[in-house]
Amino acid sequence: MKTTDGMSSGVSGAVPAExxxxxxxxxxxxxxxxxxxxxxxxATAHGVAIGPTAMAxxxxxxxxxxxxxxxxxxxxxxxLTEAIERSIRQVERLRDRLALLPExxxxxxxxxxxxxxxxxxxxxxxxxxxxxxxxxxxxxxxxVRQEAEALAQxxxxxxxxxxxxxxxxxxxxxxxxxxxxxxxxxxxxxxxMPFRSFNALPVGAVLVTExxxxxxxxxxxxxxxxxxxxxxxxxTDHTAIMLRALGIPAVLAVHGxxxxxxxxxxxxxxxxxxxVVIDPGEDTLAAARxxxxxxxxxxxxxxxxxxxxxxxSSGEKLQLQANLELPAELPLIAQSGASGIGLxxxxxxxxxxxxxxxxxxxxxxxxxxxxxxxxxxxxIRVVDWGGEKQSEALTRAGLADAGDNLNPALGVRGLRLxxxxxxxxxxxxxxxxxxxxxxxxxxxxxxxTSAHEIREAREIYHRVARRLRRRGVKLGDTLxxxxxxxxxxxxxxxxxxxxxxxxxxxxxxxxxxxxTLAVDRASAEVASLYHPLHPAVLRLIQTVTEAALRQYxxxxxxxxxxxxPRVVPLLIGLGLxxxxxxxxxxxxxxxxxxxxxxxxxxxxxxxxxxxxxxxxVTALIDAFAAGE
Ligand SMILES: C=C(OP(=O)(O)O)C(=O)O
Numbered sequence: 082m083k084t085t086d087g088m089s090s091g092v093s094g095a096v097p098a099e100x101x102x103x104x105x106x107x108x109x110x111x112x113x114x115x116x117x118x119x120x121x122x123x124a125t126a127h128g129v130a131i132g133p134t135a136m137a138x139x140x141x142x143x144x145x146x147x148x149x150x151x152x153x154x155x156x157x158x159x160x161l162t163e164a165i166e167r168s169i170r171q172v173e174r175l176r177d178r179l180a181l182l183p184e185x186x187x188x189x190x191x192x193x194x195x196x197x198x199x200x201x202x203x204x205x206x207x208x209x210x211x212x213x214x215x216x217x218x219x220x221x222x223x224x225v226r227q228e229a230e231a232l233a234q235x236x237x238x239x240x241x242x243x244x245x246x247x248x249x250x251x252x253x254x255x256x257x258x259x260x261x262x263x264x265x266x267x268x269x270x271x272x273x274m275p276f277r278s279f280n281a282l283p284v285g286a287v288l289v290t291e292x293x294x295x296x297x298x299x300x301x302x303x304x305x306x307x308x309x310x311x312x313x314x315x316x317t318d319h320t321a322i323m324l325r326a327l328g329i330p331a332v333l334a335v336h337g338x339x340x341x342x343x344x345x346x347x348x349x350x351x352x353x354x355x356x357v358v359i360d361p362g363e364d365t366l367a368a369a370r371x372x373x374x375x376x377x378x379x380x381x382x383x384x385x386x387x388x389x390x391x392x393x394s395s396g397e398k399l400q401l402q403a404n405l406e407l408p409a410e411l412p413l414i415a416q417s418g419a420s421g422i423g424l425x426x427x428x429x430x431x432x433x434x435x436x437x438x439x440x441x442x443x444x445x446x447x448x449x450x451x452x453x454x455x456x457x458x459x460x461i462r463v464v465d466w467g468g469e470k471q472s473e474a475l476t477r478a479g480l481a482d483a484g485d486n487l488n489p490a491l492g493v494r495g496l497r498l499x500x501x502x503x504x505x506x507x508x509x510x511x512x513x514x515x516x517x518x519x520x521x522x523x524x525x526x527x528x529x530t531s532a533h534e535i536r537e538a539r540e541i542y543h544r545v546a547r548r549l550r551r552r553g554v555k556l557g558d559t560l561x562x563x564x565x566x567x568x569x570x571x572x573x574x575x576x577x578x579x580x581x582x583x584x585x586x587x588x589x590x591x592x593x594x595x596x597t598l599a600v601d602r603a604s605a606e607v608a609s610l611y612h613p614l615h616p617a618v619l620r621l622i623q624t625v626t627e628a629a630l631r632q633y634x635x636x637x638x639x640x641x642x643x644x645x646p647r648v649v650p651l652l653i654g655l656g657l658x659x660x661x662x663x664x665x666x667x668x669x670x671x672x673x674x675x676x677x678x679x680x681x682x683x684x685x686x687x688x689x690x691x692x693x694x695x696x697x698v699t700a701l702i703d704a705f706a707a708g709e
Contacts, residue, residue, distance in 0.1 A: 422459045495526075532581070
């Protein structure tokens with residue numbers, strides 16, 4: 082996110098005829114010929130747009146006296162209730178507006194509004210705020226601000242917790258942003274302060290603002306606003322996700338923007354390159370017009386892809402599935418063209434819970450997800466707790482031992498934790514088995530290192546099934562397949578033995594990279610050493626893939642690299658056919674694979690497996706992606 086000082090390609094260099102004419106006329110009239118001014122920020126949402134800027138500014142945040150004590154806590158609680166109700170009405174109104182949006186934006190934004198709606202319900206946030214009013218005697222505004230900030234900080238790695246890195250950091254930032262956003266909304270509603278209006282923005286304008294909240298983004302009408310540029314924010318926050326969903330080209334975190342831009346100035350926004358050009362010269366404008374046309378064509382093509390099968394040009398069929406972290410993502414998955422869920426992370430059931438989720442509650446959630454897949458398989462991973470993932474419910478129940486470990490990622494986590502406390506596993510197995518009446522399911526065990534662990538878990542699985550049958554629950558003759566995550570070097574190296582015990586395998590490249598390279602994925606300190614394309618990791622992927630194929634076991638990849646269109650050809654060349662990824666990656670991966678032949682992928686994999694450095698691997702896959 083650096084800021085480059087102004088340059089003037091519009092004044093120097095080759096100038097097209099149209100540009101020469103315009104400038105000459107301007108000079109004739111004595112108008113100042115403006116040099117274009119280029120700034121850089123986070124490339125947030127693809128696409129190029131040109132338009133007049135429309136500045137949207139909000140009044141200042143209210144002053145809050147954090148030290149003041151409430152004379153009447155009951156009155157503060159009542160004010161809070163009113164502000165919550167008002168906020169709920171606003172979120173509902175935002176939801177009503179969804180009908181006006183294009184299908185895919187509707188879904189992404191709907192998911193976020195659903196999160197907001199839940200936070201405004203009987204949530205941990207609300208409980209915390211009420212407690213601060215009751216116990217500390219705070220004014221409602223101070224209680225809201227303090228509680229929202231405390232929860233946001235906890236997401237980012239509170240006391241005794243490591244700050245998340247990589248993808249986890251981005252997700253944590255988003256969660257933190259959700260708490261802050263709801264906090265700000267409540268505070269404004271407590272003070273009955275107005276919100277910014279987007280109704281009066283001119284059609285075809287580029288919205289320029291210091292900061293855009295996700296709920297503001299939900300108010301943007303993509304048929305009026307052609308691009309968004311902000312001084313604050315970043316490409317992984319919720320606003321960014323929403324702008325991507327709306328298909329509005331966007332560059333966020335453009336330092337120095339507000340000081341440079343003026344209302345009505347022409348601006349070119351390149352959301353793919355992360356650049357904005359204020360008062361562009363004719364060369365820049367001509368290039369931008371080409372970019373606008375290319376972007377429109379690309380969107381149309383991706384939309385058409387959703388309905389096309391995922392197969393190589395040489396005919397081999399692939400399976401592209403989605404990873405799911407929250408049920409709210411379900412509509413996105415349906416839209417993405419994914420054929421089922423390759424990894425349902427069940428940690429969300431535990432993360433904000435004060436008590437352990439019970440069998441009925443879990444069953445209801447799994448049933449909702451499985452039913453939404455309408456016949457496509459849902460792979461449910463039993464809770465992968467410990468390491469960088471913390472749960473208040475498990476800690477309160479005295480079940481999370483991570484605190485005793487100097488090295489939580491190597492301690493009592495994943496399946497180890499579940500086998501030490503089989504009641505958690507029994508409840509979860511029972512809920513999944515009951516929910517399996519709603520459609521095809523697979524059950525997956527995390528963090529496996531030995532065949533013995535799988536056998537132990539399978540015994541529990543069958544015991545739970547017997548108990549359910551005794552209770553009169555109807556289960557089919559064969560239970561849903563029980564498989565494993567291959568995410569430790571031990572699991573990959575012992576692939577043959579493990580594949581004899583497990584009915585399927587899914588390679589978790591996020592953890593596999595961490596354990597293979599001895600690099601904590603949650604530590605910013607060593608983030609530069611974290612390389613999923615390290616040849617050591619690739620060799621383990623190859624080893625376990627070949628082992629699974631020898632044992633006729635289905636194998637997939639569900640780590641982040643499964644959604645990287647540059648890497649998927651290599652994985653195909655290594656023998657993989659099934660990939661589970663974030664829903665939004667499915668169409669792009671599909672586009673790439675449909676143009677590939679298996680023979681090309683195999684040759685790429687052969688070349689990659691000869692080299693010994695990450696840089697060489699990266700150069701080879703980049704050259705392949707560039708068609709070299
Ligand atoms: C998918 C994986 O699991 P998680 O990221 O949930 O730990 C992985 O480790 O690659």
